[in-house]
Amino acid sequence: MKYDIVVVGAGIVGLASAYQLLRQQPKLKVAIIEKEAQTATHQTGNNSGVIHSGVYYKPGSLKATNCRKGYEKLLEFCNQEEIPYELCGKIIVATDRKELPALERIYQRGKENGLDQISRMSAEELKNKEPYVSGIEGLWVPYAGIINYKKVAQKIADKIREAGGRLFFNEEVKSIQAFGSGQIIQTDQSEYSTKLLVNCAGLYCDKIAQMAGQQVNVRIIPFRGEYYELKKEKEHLVKNLIYPVPDPSFPFLGVHFTRMMDGGIEAGPNAVLAFKREGYQKTDFDLKEFYEAISWPGFQKVAAKYWQTGLGEMYRSYSKAAFTKALQRLLPEIKEEDLKPGGAGVRAQACDKNGGLLDDFKILEDRRSIHVLNAPSPAATSSLAIGETIADITLKHF
Structure with a gap:
């Protein structure tokens, strides 16, 4: 199958990139390849569902500019497509x-x-x-609000199909080879020929970049964020969104309280090293992926620098009492018995060789491919702006 552009990954950033490409150049043949059975299976579908305002981010950074632009584009899209959201503050x-x-x-x-x-x-x-x-x-x-990003992703996928784009599910990329001026992408099901590859593979973006021949100086380190939910009779303790002042040296916002769009109150997340890239449970373990993480020189420097913070996060992961104590800094009335286990997400955190946990978005390109190698929060809020940026970069090649 021949395409002008193949996007790897049907999370919200990959979908937004394909959507913005087809808006700008409707005649392009665009396909999305996704190894899961549906859109938004990983980071998009397991975040806290917050519409971020851009209040935290360094002025002029990609995070700041894309969050503010993406915020406006997200609200405009949701209004047009009648996707519910609430700017609760x-x-x-x-x-x-x-x-x-x-x-x-x-x-x-x-x-x-x-x-x-x-x-x-x-x-x-x-x-x-x-x-x-x-x-x-x-x-x-x-400006802050709440939304269901799975519904946003599904609607973007619908718009891609309406514009003539194709989505292929249950197909995992196995190899990428240069061929002439383009690339041949081999999955476990099919083969795709494309002039340009757009890599939005999230937790496996560094792997896809390496397959495509990119010299990658970062590695994705998976951090699991675990949530509790407030029991129904205690939901009155939280009206909307309550956040702590984050540790400025650590790229996570700290445990907080979030009212969810579909009902209920989430408490969390923590941030613990996951023992596999898609390790949503404490028992999930992949020896090869775990070794790749802990043997990365940059991660070893991070561990040496933040070992006390890391141990505290790990302790809270296994101790409900410790997790409750962290929440009590914000809401002293919360008790252990008020919390029930919630879900978990895994954040794809890029780490460079020098021990830097990348805080900003990172996009690399060469003449055959574009790689999104770091797209942490607020990527969902920013997705339509990031997608527009990627579309602009991509269309320079045509």
Whole structure:
């Protein structure tokens, strides 16, 4: 089968890339290859369903610019396609005076990123928004919201089909070979000839890039995020979204409370090393993938630097009491018996050889391929903007 462009991965970034390509050049022959049976099976379908505002991100970074652009594009798409969402707003809570400088930095970044309606909050104002929260100061971010990204992904897939694009499921890429000016992609089911490959393979993006002959200087390290859910009788403790002030040296936001679009309240996630790339359960283990992670020089440097943080996250993974204690910093009334096991997601975190956990998006290209090698949160919010960026890069080749 011959195509102009083959996208690997039917998560929301891969779908958005194909969608934006077909919007700009409807005559292109575009296909998406996905190893699972449906769209949004991994990171897209297992995140917390938050519409991010762009308040945290360094002004001028790909994260900041794509989040703000993607936010507007996401809302416009949802309005057009009648996908439900709610801009309920969120609070970021400082529980200790040591967190106030970091809270001020977030406030200033938000302002620089164009979020004019964010505001500082006193302890009393925090209580007005979230009566059960404990904090000394906070930020009110009215732009934040909730959504079901699986529904967004499904609708984008529908639009791709309407535009003439093809989606192929249950096909895992096994090899990629240069052929003339293009590439031959061999799956376990079929063979595809394409002028250009767009790699949006998430947890396996580095593997796909290596198959395509790309010199990859990062490795994907899988971090599992585990959630609890509040029991029904305790859902009144949380009105909307409650976040802590994140550790500025660690690329995770910390355990928080999220009201979900389809009902219920999530508490979490933590961030623990997964023992396989799609390791959603504590017992999931793949020796080869685990060894690849721990033998990577960059991960060893990360482990040496953050071993105490890592041990704390691992302890909370196995101790409900410890997890509850972390949540009690925000909501002191939460008790162990108020929590029931929730789901889990695995984040594809790119790590360079020097021990850097990449915080920004990372896109590489050569004359035959484009590779999205780091697309962490807020990638779902940013997806239509990232897809537009990838489409622009891709169309330079045609």
